[in-house]
Amino acid sequence: MLRIENVSKIFFPGSVNEKKALDNINLHMTPGDFVTVIGSNGAGKSTLLNSIAGVFSIDAGHIVIGDKDISNMPEHKRAKYIGRVFQDPMLGTAAGMMIEENLAIAARRGKVPGFSWAIKEEEREHFKGMLRELDLGLEDRLTSRVGLLSGGQRQALTLLMATMQQPQLLLLDEHTAALDPKTAEKVLGLTRNIIARHHLTTIMITHNMHDALRFGNRLIMMNAGRIVVDVAGIEKDRLAIPDLLALFEKAAGMAMDNDRLLLG
Amino acid sequence: MIDLLLPTVSQGLLWSLMALGVYLTYRVLDIADLTVEGTFPLGAAVAAEMLVKGFNPVTAILVAGVAGSLAGVVTGLLHTKLKIPALLAGILTMIALYSINLRVMGKANLSLLRVDTVFSFAKNIGFNSTMSVLVVGAASTLIFGLLIYWFFGTEIGAAIRATGFNPQMIRAQGVNTNLTIVLGLLLSNALVAISGAFIAQSNGFADVGMGVGTIVIGLASVIIGEVLFGTRSFKNSLISVVLGSVTYRIVIAAVLQMGMPPNDLKLFTAVLVALALALPLFKSRINARKAAE
Structure with missing residues (x-):
C-alpha cells in the first residue's frame, strides 16, 4: 500500500x-x-x-x-x-467559506476544477447526512462560515473532508x-x-x-x-x-x- | 443637484469595474496587487489606440481586457514561478507597463475627441450625453458583475476563493495554487484594464499618467463599500464594492464642491483609505474599553 x-x-x-x-x-x-x-x-x-x-x-x-x-x-x-488532517484546526478548512462550500471542495478532491457549479443541489442532502453522523449539530448550519465553528468542530469537519472521498x-x-x-x-x-x-x-x-x-x-x-x-x-x-x-x-x-x- | 449627481454616479459605475478587480486580489486572493496602477492606463492606451485606428469600441474594450489579463499573468508568474513577493512582483509589472503604455500610444497622451466611442453608440440610440454614460456604466457593471458572480460560483472560482483563505488547505484538496493565483490576477487585471478603457472614452483621452493612485481608489471603494453595505455573502460583497465605488465618487464630488483644491484629491483619498484601514483597530479598542467598564 x-x-x-x-x-x-x-x-x-x-x-x-x-x-x-x-x-x-x-x-x-x-x-x-x-x-x-x-x-x-x-x-x-x-x-x-x-x-x-x-x-x-x-x-x-x-x-x-x-x-x-x-x-x-x-x-x-x-x-x-492522500487525505490529511493537520494539528492546527485552522489549516484544514477555508474559514471565510461556508461549511457546504468546504465540503463541496473536498467532494472533488484530486479532480481538476472545471466550470460546473461548485455545489450541486443534490449534494446538500448528502452533506447533511454526513454532518448528522458527526453529532455536532452542524447538519443545520450548511451555510455558516467555517470561521464561526469551534476548533473541535473544525477538526471534525476537516476529518470528514479528508475521508469523504476515500483516500488510499x-x-x-x-x-x-x-x-x-x-x-x-x-x-x-x-x-x-x-x-x-x-x-x-x-x-x-x-x-x-x-x-x-x-x-x-x-x-x-x-x-x-x-x-x-x-x-x-x-x-x-x-x-x-x-x-x-x-x-x-x-x-x-x-x-x-x-x-x-x-x-x- | 441632480445635474451633479447623475454624472457622478455614472463615473462611479465605470470605475466600479476597477474596484471589483482590486477586490478580487485584495480580498479574494489576499494579495495587494500594484499591477493595477499599470493595467488601468494600459487598458486606456490600448482602447484609445484602437479607437483612433478605427476599430469598433466594443472590440477595443475587449482587447484592452486581454492586454490587462496578460499583465496580470506576468505578475502571477513573477510571484508563483520566480517566488518574488506579490507586492514587489506587482510593482515590477507596473513599472514595465509604463514603458509599454508609451509604446502602445506612441506618446504620453492620446486624444479621443472626434472619435467614435462606446458612448457615441448610446447617443445614437437616443440617450443624451449624461444618460449615455449612466446607461453604459450600468450595463457594463451589470454584465461584468454577473460574469464575476457566475465564475466564482463554479468549481474553479471556489478553488480561487479557497486559495485566498487557505492555500495549504486547497493544495491538500488537490488544487494547484500557482494556477489559481495566476488566474485570479488575470481576471483582476482584465477588469481593471476594461475599466481604464471605459474611463479613457468617458474622459476623451488616454494618458500615461492616469494610473497613479488606482490601487488607493480601488481600496477606498472596497473598504467604503464593505463598511457601509456589508459582506454577508460573496454576492453581497460584490454589490458593496460597486456601491462603494459610487459612494467614493459622490464623496469626492462633494468635497470638491465644498472648495477643496483638486490637487489635494490624492492626499484626501490616501488619508481616507488610511483611516478606513485602521477602522478595525479603532473598533476593537472601543469595544475593549466598553468591555472593561
Missing part, C-alpha cells in the same frame, strides 16, 4: 543549522494498516508525514503509494491519493493536540469510526502514549530522523506505557524528552 524506501531529508544543508530530519527511513504498510507514531521533539514525525504529502521534496529515496511512485509528484497531485492513505498529524481533552476524545472517537468503516490505511502522529497504544494495529517510535521501534499486532496489544518508555530508552540510548508527551 505504502512503501517508503531509504528516504532522507536534510534541512538547511551546508549551513550551521543543517539538520538531518529524516535519516534513511524505511516503512512498508499493508492495506488497512493503522500506524500510530510517537517520538521526542524534532524526531522527524511531522517531517515524515509532510514528505509523504509532498509539502517539500525529499533528498533521497522513494515513496510509493499502491504501485504509483509519488516521490517527485507535486503536493496538489498527491491529494488524489490518511495522514493525521497530531490532529487532536490543539483541542481540550473532552473534544479531543470526541474527535478521536470519530476518527476511529471513520477509519474502521472504510478500512482506511492510516498514519496518526500523537503526543499521547495512551492514544498511541489504544489506537491502531501498529506503533512506530521515531528518534533523530530514524524509526527506532516498530511493533505490531499482539506484540503491540501487550504493551503498556512503561514498556514503551523502556523500549525507547533501549533503542535510542536515552530517555524520551518530549515536553508535550502525555503519559495518561
Whole structure:
C-alpha cells in the first residue's frame, strides 16, 4: 500500500543549522494498516508525514503509494491519493467559506476544477447526512462560515473532508493536540469510526502514549530522523506505557524528552 | 443637484469595474496587487489606440481586457514561478507597463475627441450625453458583475476563493495554487484594464499618467463599500464594492464642491483609505474599553 524506501531529508544543508530530519527511513504498510507514531521533539514525525504529502521534496529515496511512485509528484497531485488532517484546526478548512462550500471542495478532491457549479443541489442532502453522523449539530448550519465553528468542530469537519472521498492513505498529524481533552476524545472517537468503516490505511502522529497504544494495529517510535521501534499486532496489544518508555530508552540510548508527551 | 449627481454616479459605475478587480486580489486572493496602477492606463492606451485606428469600441474594450489579463499573468508568474513577493512582483509589472503604455500610444497622451466611442453608440440610440454614460456604466457593471458572480460560483472560482483563505488547505484538496493565483490576477487585471478603457472614452483621452493612485481608489471603494453595505455573502460583497465605488465618487464630488483644491484629491483619498484601514483597530479598542467598564 505504502512503501517508503531509504528516504532522507536534510534541512538547511551546508549551513550551521543543517539538520538531518529524516535519516534513511524505511516503512512498508499493508492495506488497512493503522500506524500510530510517537517520538521526542524534532524526531522527524511531522517531517515524515509532510514528505509523504509532498509539502517539500525529499533528498533521497522513494515513496510509493499502491504501485504509483509519488516521490517527485507535486503536493496538489498527491491529494488524489492522500487525505490529511493537520494539528492546527485552522489549516484544514477555508474559514471565510461556508461549511457546504468546504465540503463541496473536498467532494472533488484530486479532480481538476472545471466550470460546473461548485455545489450541486443534490449534494446538500448528502452533506447533511454526513454532518448528522458527526453529532455536532452542524447538519443545520450548511451555510455558516467555517470561521464561526469551534476548533473541535473544525477538526471534525476537516476529518470528514479528508475521508469523504476515500483516500488510499490518511495522514493525521497530531490532529487532536490543539483541542481540550473532552473534544479531543470526541474527535478521536470519530476518527476511529471513520477509519474502521472504510478500512482506511492510516498514519496518526500523537503526543499521547495512551492514544498511541489504544489506537491502531501498529506503533512506530521515531528518534533523530530514524524509526527506532516498530511493533505490531499482539506484540503491540501487550504493551503498556512503561514498556514503551523502556523500549525507547533501549533503542535510542536515552530517555524520551518530549515536553508535550502525555503519559495518561 | 441632480445635474451633479447623475454624472457622478455614472463615473462611479465605470470605475466600479476597477474596484471589483482590486477586490478580487485584495480580498479574494489576499494579495495587494500594484499591477493595477499599470493595467488601468494600459487598458486606456490600448482602447484609445484602437479607437483612433478605427476599430469598433466594443472590440477595443475587449482587447484592452486581454492586454490587462496578460499583465496580470506576468505578475502571477513573477510571484508563483520566480517566488518574488506579490507586492514587489506587482510593482515590477507596473513599472514595465509604463514603458509599454508609451509604446502602445506612441506618446504620453492620446486624444479621443472626434472619435467614435462606446458612448457615441448610446447617443445614437437616443440617450443624451449624461444618460449615455449612466446607461453604459450600468450595463457594463451589470454584465461584468454577473460574469464575476457566475465564475466564482463554479468549481474553479471556489478553488480561487479557497486559495485566498487557505492555500495549504486547497493544495491538500488537490488544487494547484500557482494556477489559481495566476488566474485570479488575470481576471483582476482584465477588469481593471476594461475599466481604464471605459474611463479613457468617458474622459476623451488616454494618458500615461492616469494610473497613479488606482490601487488607493480601488481600496477606498472596497473598504467604503464593505463598511457601509456589508459582506454577508460573496454576492453581497460584490454589490458593496460597486456601491462603494459610487459612494467614493459622490464623496469626492462633494468635497470638491465644498472648495477643496483638486490637487489635494490624492492626499484626501490616501488619508481616507488610511483611516478606513485602521477602522478595525479603532473598533476593537472601543469595544475593549466598553468591555472593561
